[in-house]
Amino acid sequence: MNIQTPILEVRHLHKHYPKIKAVDGIDFSVPTGICFGLLGPNGAGKTTTIEMMEGIIRPSSGEILYKGEPMGPRFKNEVGIQFQSTALQDFLTVREHLNFFSRLYPKNMSVDELIEICSLQAYLDRDARKLSGGQRQRMLLAIALVNDPEIVFLDEPTTGLDPQARLNFWELINRIKARNKTVLLTTHYMEEAYKLCEQIAIMDHGKIIAQGSPNQLLAEHFQDVIIELPASDFPVAAQTLPHRRLEKVTPMIEISTRDVNATLAELLQAGASLAGLQVRPRSLEDLFLELTGKGLRP
Amino acid sequence: MKLQRIGAVIYARSLEFIRDRSALSWSLVMPIVMVLGLAFIFSGDGQPLFKVGVIAENLAAEAKPNPSLHPFLATKHIDFYSLPPEQQAIAIKKVGRHQVDMLLDLRAGQMHYWVNTESPKGYFLELLLTASKGHQLTQAIVKGEQIRYVDWVIPGILGMNMMFSCLWGVGYVIVRYRKNGYLKRLNATPLTATEFLLGQIVSRMVLVVGVSVLVFTLTNLFMQFVMEGSYLDLLVVLILGTFTLITLGLLVASRVRSEELSDGLLNLLTWPMMLLSGVWFSMEGTNPIMQWLSQLSPLTHTLTAARAIMLDGASLWQVTPHLFVLLVMSVVFLAIGAWGFRWTTD
Numbered sequence: 001m002n003i004q005t006p007i008l009e010v011r012h013l014h015k016h017y018p019k020i021k022a023v024d025g026i027d028f029s030v031p032t033g034i035c036f037g038l039l040g041p042n043g044a045g046k047t048t049t050i051e052m053m054e055g056i057i058r059p060s061s062g063e064i065l066y067k068g069e070p071m072g073p074r075f076k077n078e079v080g081i082q083f084q085s086t087a088l089q090d091f092l093t094v095r096e097h098l099n100f101f102s103r104l105y106p107k108n109m110s111v112d113e114l115i116e117i118c119s120l121q122a123y124l125d126r127d128a129r130k131l132s133g134g135q136r137q138r139m140l141l142a143i144a145l146v147n148d149p150e151i152v153f154l155d156e157p158t159t160g161l162d163p164q165a166r167l168n169f170w171e172l173i174n175r176i177k178a179r180n181k182t183v184l185l186t187t188h189y190m191e192e193a194y195k196l197c198e199q200i201a202i203m204d205h206g207k208i209i210a211q212g213s214p215n216q217l218l219a220e221h222f223q224d225v226i227i228e229l230p231a232s233d234f235p236v237a238a239q240t241l242p243h244r245r246l247e248k249v250t251p252m253i254e255i256s257t258r259d260v261n262a263t264l265a266e267l268l269q270a271g272a273s274l275a276g277l278q279v280r281p282r283s284l285e286d287l288f289l290e291l292t293g294k295g296l297r298p
Numbered sequence: 299m300k301l302q303r304i305g306a307v308i309y310a311r312s313l314e315f316i317r318d319r320s321a322l323s324w325s326l327v328m329p330i331v332m333v334l335g336l337a338f339i340f341s342g343d344g345q346p347l348f349k350v351g352v353i354a355e356n357l358a359a360e361a362k363p364n365p366s367l368h369p370f371l372a373t374k375h376i377d378f379y380s381l382p383p384e385q386q387a388i389a390i391k392k393v394g395r396h397q398v399d400m401l402l403d404l405r406a407g408q409m410h411y412w413v414n415t416e417s418p419k420g421y422f423l424e425l426l427l428t429a430s431k432g433h434q435l436t437q438a439i440v441k442g443e444q445i446r447y448v449d450w451v452i453p454g455i456l457g458m459n460m461m462f463s464c465l466w467g468v469g470y471v472i473v474r475y476r477k478n479g480y481l482k483r484l485n486a487t488p489l490t491a492t493e494f495l496l497g498q499i500v501s502r503m504v505l506v507v508g509v510s511v512l513v514f515t516l517t518n519l520f521m522q523f524v525m526e527g528s529y530l531d532l533l534v535v536l537i538l539g540t541f542t543l544i545t546l547g548l549l550v551a552s553r554v555r556s557e558e559l560s561d562g563l564l565n566l567l568t569w570p571m572m573l574l575s576g577v578w579f580s581m582e583g584t585n586p587i588m589q590w591l592s593q594l595s596p597l598t599h600t601l602t603a604a605r606a607i608m609l610d611g612a613s614l615w616q617v618t619p620h621l622f623v624l625l626v627m628s629v630v631f632l633a634i635g636a637w638g639f640r641w642t643t644d
Binding site: 054055056073077079081083085086087088089090091092096100101104105106 | 302303305306309313314317475478479482486487488489642
């Protein structure tokens with residue numbers, strides 16, 4: 001494989017169901033060894049896309065290339081998958097699940113190594129049905145890694161986890177990245193994508209609407225910063241600040257500006273108290289909402 | 299195809315079954331309780347009538363033998379029924395096993411009767427026959443062990459248990475795996491559909507055959523069932539019958555998406571099979587349409603072959619037609635089931 005050849009490449013991919021175009025002609029490539037984030041609101045087509053890339057769903061049309069070639073029989077041996085929701089057999093312990101999945105592959109990572117990477121030591125012999133949400137996700141990640149894959153698909157792996165479990169899972173993903181594995185991640189959490197992904201693609205209505213590194217996309221779309229002020233500290237006189245975009249995000253007022261000093265001076269002049277003021281740069285979440293809108297999705 | 303992968307499926311599925319104590323105890327305890335219960339219920343011999351088979355010239359199969367053939371036939375409280383001459387050999391065996399109390403051959407030049415002198419009913423009937431006026435018949439003594447209802451019904455109970463275990467344990471479980479996404483997870487691995495299905499078949503075969511052998515052995519300890527044939531032949535019938543029922547389960551499960559639908563389909567299969575396969579009572583003498591329908595059930599062929607071996611001492615060769623039907627059914631069910639198999643609900 002040429003070092004420049006992406007590990008995965010998607011060309012003109014479509015998936016049509018009788019009444020819906022779930023994926024409507026997308027193109028992107030995933031370079032080897034990075035964490036690639038696929039973002040989008042509910043129903044954007046992320047899971048359909050990732051499942052076509054995993055070889056689970058057959059595309060209506062288009063092409064998916066693995067290491068520059070159509071996916072062949074070796075593909076399943078070289079990828080690891082963690083679905084959005086996965087049921088396992090009942091009555092089996094964590095260790096038994098790992099052993100079972102290990103025996104399905106010709107090449108394996110040792111079970112001891114899996115236990116180490118995913119921090120499973122404390123509950124190895126526990127019935128998998130009795131694990132907490134975070135423990136279960138770690139076990140499912142270990143199962144996705146049993147074959148020492150070159151690319152790991154993680155479909156919303158931290159959804160429903162508490163902040164500690166989520167932080168812990170991010171650490172696991174960083175451990176996987178440190179082993180030079182490619183990670184393809186879908187998530188609803190923009191902070192997660194920002195912290196983990198070198199590249200992202202944002203999908204909506206089955207199409208890719210933005211693609212690049214998080215910082216590059218932020219730089220392309222925003223030149224301003226946000227000043228946040230408690231709504232109670234915001235004087236009526238300030239509502240007519242020239243050339244500023246104001247937005248009420250209860251209980252705060254957000255002011256978009258390219259010139260912080262000038263805006264602060266205008267606020268003081270209007271009689272605003274700056275005690276509760278915060279200045280923050282634009283985030284991936286701002287970009288996401290900017291591109292996909294704030295309307296509730298069905 | 300990789301044996302290691304099939305072995306992994308067999309091991310994991312067997313662990314799941316063995317650790318599911320409620321399911322395991324149900325498949326062991328239920329048939330034992332039924333055998334003991336039926337043995338107790340029928341221990342008093344609830345048939346008040348004497349039963350006498352009659353072979354005579356020009357006697358239609360369903361006609362009541364006329365006393366003009368012999369004055370003994372006018373005796374009250376005896377169930378005389380006509381038999382075609384070609385069933386004479388079977389009827390003599392039934393006399394030996396106390397299933398028929400006496401057999402009369404009233405054809406010209408024959409005039410014999412067969413009786414089991416160890417049977418109390420046979421003894422009384424013989425007294426009545428010799429005391430009756432009319433042509434004296436020559437005696438032929440038949441020896442044999444009494445067949446109790448429990449001897450006859452044990453293959454039925456085991457067969458019913460097998461049927462439920464195979465159809466629900468394979469059919470329903472695979473649909474559950476499909477619905478909860480476990481099959482989708484397996485589809486993401488190199489495991490092929492053939493390997494997965496073989497793993498399910500072998501694991502269920504071992505469990506069902508093991509449970510059936512265990513239940514038979516345990517109940518046989520205190521019931522001492524009649525066994526005229528070979529245990530090995532019976533085991534072959536058990537294995538083939540189990541295989542056919544498992545493939546039927548796979549056929550149901552091949553692409554059904556909802557547990558509710560599979561529940562309905564399995565009930566639709568199991569109830570007619572339980573009623574029409576001769577589980578509780580013999581299909582002999584029932585409506586011809588019912589008899590024809592019963593031949594469509596794999597359980598009918600399994601039970602007929604098992605009873606022929608146990609009660610009539612038949613060899614495998616003698617039950618070949620039933621084994622052949624089971625084999626054909628298995629191949630058809632498996633081919634359609636494997637061809638139509640879907641990993642996901644999409």
